[in-house]
Amino acid sequence: MIKLGDYIELISGRDLIKSQYNDKKKGIPYIMGASNMTNGELNIERWTQEPTVIGKNGDLIISVKGTVGELLILKEKEVHLSRQVMAIRPKRDYEVKFVFYYLKYYLDRLKEKAKGMIPGITRDDILDAEFVEMGKDEQRQVIKILDCAQALIDKRKEQIQSLDELVKSRFIEMFGDPVLNPKEWEKSTCKDISSKIGSGATPKGGNSSYKEEGISLIRSMNVHNNKFIKKDLAFIDEEQAQKLNNVTVEEEDILLNITGASVARCCIVPDELIPARVNQHVAIIRSKNERALPTFLLYQFTNESYQRLLWDIATSGGATREAVTKQQIENLELIVPPMELQSEFADFANQVDKLKFEMQKSLEELENNFNSLIQKAFNGELFK
Secondary structure: OEEHHHOEEEEEOOOOOHHHEEOOOOOEEEEOOHHHOHHHOOOOOOEEOOOOOEEEOOOEEEEOEOOOOOEEEOOOOEEEEOOOEEEEEEOOOOOHHHHHHHHHHHHHHHHOOOEOOOOEOOHHHHHOOEEOOOOHHHHHHHHHHHHHHHHHHHHHHHHHHHHHHHHHHHHHHHHOOOOOOOOOOOEEEOOOOEEEEEEOOOOOOHHHHOOOOOEEEEOHHHEEOOEEOOOOOEEEOHHHHHOOHHHEEOOOOEEEEOEOOOOOOEEEOOHHHOOEEEOOOEEEEEEOOOOOOHHHHHHHHOOHHHHHHHHHHHOHHHOOOOEOOHHHHHOOEEEOOOHHHHHHHHHHHHHHHHHHHHHHHHHHHHHHHHHHHHHHHHOOOOOO
């Protein structure tokens, strides 16, 4: 075993202030953190014309703060890196894809080193990580086998994504742009069609106070548009949960991220997480079902035009950090079509969700197979 630092160059990032980036797709992409690199895919929401720390095509990007350990190989020509991420450039005859797969294998041990209220790993944690010597031919064999397994996973994810796009298209077909409202639907404020709007708090002690099991504490990293990511879900005990009883999550509650780079992301809480609580970065919106169905509201919030509206609200007023207040949520204007149309849309979305559920089970099986292969690859068992 050798040290990874002997075989890579490591580039740390630097944060920009709000006036240095935009959401207009002008400049170069700005990787602000793990929220921009979910499941190995780059999801850029901000751009900058004032880059100072550059990641280049072919770099391996790793998230080092907050959600630690998200990995992707950069396909863009160049990006700006925040302090939440670092770029790894292999040297000495090691291929970037091999280092990428090795870090996937080593990730649990790396995460164990994460410290602080906001978990983070250091440059030394990465540079001092164990590494394995392997010749070019062996590297290529490992890459070929794992690439094949990964291709099956990617194909299944594409199919799931296609179903998501189908529901979004159906929403536009039935209701039009919810911001411009070309079909002239009745409009109402979020306050008038909701029975609950509110966010929670982080228990005293931050991450160190979380438990191995217990009551789910939903954080912004779990909330993505139209889907809930269980990875890194936190848990609190009954005593901690009692202090957050005013933000108890109920079935079909809508979860909306209200601060930071992931502001405006939105999903419905999965039933199996109930009972649950939210921290201060996530708001609960509980609709009055006689006025607006949760599934209809969700796809209104995650519509592209409405996402831009939420971002504009979050960045208004010269704040140094993106944020949407409770009052701003209450005052949001929403279209409220007739209930029979909302029900028709919700039925369609629920039928698609059933297909997605079956595909998700298949995806989990493929991912389990991949994890078995990667363990064998770096334990020396793959070619026995």
